[in-house]
Amino acid sequence: MDREWLRTILRTGTAILFFLLLPAFAFADGPQPVPSIFAPASTPASDIYSLSLFVLAITGGIFVVVGGLLAYVIVRYRDKGDDSDKREPAQIYGSTQIELAWTVIPILIVVVLFLTTARMIFAIQDAPKPPDALDVTVVGHQFWWEFRYPKLGIVTANELHVPLSTNKDPLPTYLKLYSADVDHSFWVPQLAGKTDLIPNHPNITWIEPKSTGLYLGQCAQFCGVEHAEMLLRVYVDTPEQFAAWVKNQQQPAVEDPQVAAGRQVFETESCMNCHTIRGTAATGRFGPDLTHLMSRSTIASGAVPNSEANLRQWIKDPDSFKPGCLMPAMQLTNQQLDEVTAYLETLK
Numbered sequence: 001m002d003r004e005w006l007r008t009i010l011r012t013g014t015a016i017l018f019f020l021l022l023p024a025f026a027f028a029d030g031p032q033p034v035p036s037i038f039a040p041a042s043t044p045a046s047d048i049y050s051l052s053l054f055v056l057a058i059t060g061g062i063f064v065v066v067g068g069l070l071a072y073v074i075v076r077y078r079d080k081g082d083d084s085d086k087r088e089p090a091q092i093y094g095s096t097q098i099e100l101a102w103t104v105i106p107i108l109i110v111v112v113l114f115l116t117t118a119r120m121i122f123a124i125q126d127a128p129k130p131p132d133a134l135d136v137t138v139v140g141h142q143f144w145w146e147f148r149y150p151k152l153g154i155v156t157a158n159e160l161h162v163p164l165s166t167n168k169d170p171l172p173t174y175l176k177l178y179s180a181d182v183d184h185s186f187w188v189p190q191l192a193g194k195t196d197l198i199p200n201h202p203n204i205t206w207i208e209p210k211s212t213g214l215y216l217g218q219c220a221q222f223c224g225v226e227h228a229e230m231l232l233r234v235y236v237d238t239p240e241q242f243a244a245w246v247k248n249q250q251q252p253a254v255e256d257p258q259v260a261a262g263r264q265v266f267e268t269e270s271c272m273n274c275h276t277i278r279g280t281a282a283t284g285r286f287g288p289d290l291t292h293l294m295s296r297s298t299i300a301s302g303a304v305p306n307s308e309a310n311l312r313q314w315i316k317d318p319d320s321f322k323p324g325c326l327m328p329a330m331q332l333t334n335q336q337l338d339e340v341t342a343y344l345e346t347l348k
Contacts, residue, residue: 035189035216041236042191043165043172043208044124051120055113062109124193127206134162134173140184140197140219142326143226144288144301154249155276157288158301160234163242165208172208182224188217188234196221209236218302225324231302245295252279253291253347262343265336274327277347287327293347300325312341 040046138160139146148155162173177186179197186205187194195205209215219230237245263280266272272282278291293299296306303321304310313320316337318327332340 037189039190041209041211041213041215043210044192044206045190046210047120047124048193051116054116058109058113129174129206130170130172132171133206134171135176136160136162136173137176137178138186138197140177140179140181140186140223140230142181142224143219143230143322145230145232146180146288149246152246152250154246155289156249156292157296158232158298159296160232161237161242161245162207162209162234164212164236164238165210169239170208172206174204174206177203177205183221184219184223184230185221186217186232187220188215188232190215191217191234194220207234209234212236212238212241226322229301229303229322231298233298233302248295248348249292251292253277255279256343256346259339259343259346262339262341265332265340266343269330269332269336269340271330271340290344290347293344295348308341308345311344312337315340315344 037045037052038049040049135149135151137148137150139148145158145160146155147157147160163171165171165173175186175195177195177197179199181199183199184197185194186197188207191207191209192205195203197203213236215234215236217232217234219227219232221227223230266277267281272280272284274284274287276283276285276289276291278289282290294306298304299306299311299314300318300321304314310321314327315330316332317329318325319329
């Protein structure tokens, strides 16, 4: 029996290790690296990170105590194969001290966790908004993100640009969240917690990035077939970089006579019914604004890099990248595909 209890412990430990490592294997071949909640780069994310460490410390302590006692009991009172002593252990009932301990201690733990969590939630939600904060309206669509900067007159998609916030010059970004169709959830782990986008129920969240760089996120609420590839990218720019980006985004599409044939295809093959290109007759709102398409690193809401080959294939057969996406294949000829791709590549 000594070997049997050892096998039991090994099987239990293996199962626990498997479930702990399962998320890493599940996302190993995902469309983008899995961002970590343990590398906060924004004020709300840092607050949530501190709370998570506190909760992990308490629950880890509980695990160590319970696991240690369980291991001790398994080893200390295992069947030693000795038939000389088969008496039933003494049965003890009604220990007031034990019953009080296992009642009062869990209640205290729950109360502490509740109060700490509630304080953190209110501290984030009720944070005062500075008058010079950047306002961005986020609209979740199946299966892409729309970003509107109402004070700057900018509309873009899937890649959000925000300025760096410093202690000397705090500049948080406040996001108003809307849904155009079904439930979505805006989640960039290193910048803030998950916030749902619910139809006919506007929501608000905010971020205050403390370091520049690219931060990855995605929709965290199942929203349909292509939910897993409704990705987003947040670029935190220096003030100079952000000002340059704003200036470029405020410009209309550049006219290039060399790609006039591609523009004609775009405007006559129903593309303009879904997409907007400022400065042209294309004013569709169903799909992403393409005015500065080539300023984005990815297409199809982060599904693939924004290269000439991928762009052409996306126009030819969107389902080849995102099966079940709502963009139809326009059944263009090879010549039309080449022309419209060349035209879109000028939209920088």
